Amino acid sequence: MIRYNDPRRFGAWLWQPKGGEHAVLGKLGPEPLTDDFTGEYLFDKSRGKRTAIKQFIMDNAVVVGVGNIYANESLFICNIHPKRPAGQLTLNDANLLVDEIKQVLATAIKQGGTTLKDFTQTDGKPGYFAQELLVYGKQGKPCPECGEILQSVKIGQRNTVFCPECQKD
Numbered sequence: 001m002i003r004y005n006d007p008r009r010f011g012a013w014l015w016q017p018k019g020g021e022h023a024v025l026g027k028l029g030p031e032p033l034t035d036d037f038t039g040e041y042l043f044d045k046s047r048g049k050r051t052a053i054k055q056f057i058m059d060n061a062v063v064v065g066v067g068n069i070y071a072n073e074s075l076f077i078c079n080i081h082p083k084r085p086a087g088q089l090t091l092n093d094a095n096l097l098v099d100e101i102k103q104v105l106a107t108a109i110k111q112g113g114t115t116l117k118d119f120t121q122t123d124g125k126p127g128y129f130a131q132e133l134l135v136y137g138k139q140g141k142p143c144p145e146c147g148e149i150l151q152s153v154k155i156g157q158r159n160t161v162f163c164p165e166c167q168k169d
C-alpha cells in the first residue's frame with residue numbers, strides 16, 4: 001500500500017507504460033543544478049517572451065524545481081524586478097540569475113531546506129534556510145540592502161516580495 005499526502009497539491013502521480021516518455025515529463029526543462037542550466041540557455045529560452053521573469057523561472061518547462069522562495073531571493077540578489085518581461089533579460093542578467101539560482105538552491109539544500117508551515121526535516125526539526133532569507137515573507141520590513149520598505153505583489157497567484165529601489169524594471 002502507498003499512502004500519498006500532498007497538502008499543498010504541487011505533486012503528481014504519472015502512469016508510464018514501458019517505453020516512450022510521458023507527455024508531462026517530456027516537456028520538462030533541465031534541473032537547475034545541472035550543467036544544462038546555463039545563462040545562455042535561459043537567455044535563448046526567454047527571447048520574445050512577455051511572461052514576468054519570476055513566473056518564467058518558476059515554469060517547469062523552462063527549469064524544474066525553482067520554487068517561489070528561491071525565485072524571490074534570486075531576483076532580489078540580482079537586482080531584477082520580478083515583473084520584468086523575460087524577453088528583456090540581457091545575457092548578463094541571465095548569467096547572473098542562473099548563477100544565483102544555483103547558489104541559493106545549493107545553500108538551501110546544505111542547510112536542510114526552508115521551513116514552511118508543514119515542511120520540516122525528516123527528524124522533525126525546522127529547516128534553517130528560513131533564517132537567512134533576505135526578502136521572502138518580509139514585506140513591510142526594510143530592504144536589507146537600501147532600507148526602502150519591501151513591497152509585495154501577486155505574480156501568477158504567488159506572493160512576490162521585492163524592493164522597489166533595488167529591483168528595477
Ligand SMILES: [Zn+2]
Binds near residue numbers: 146165
Ligand atoms: Zn533595496
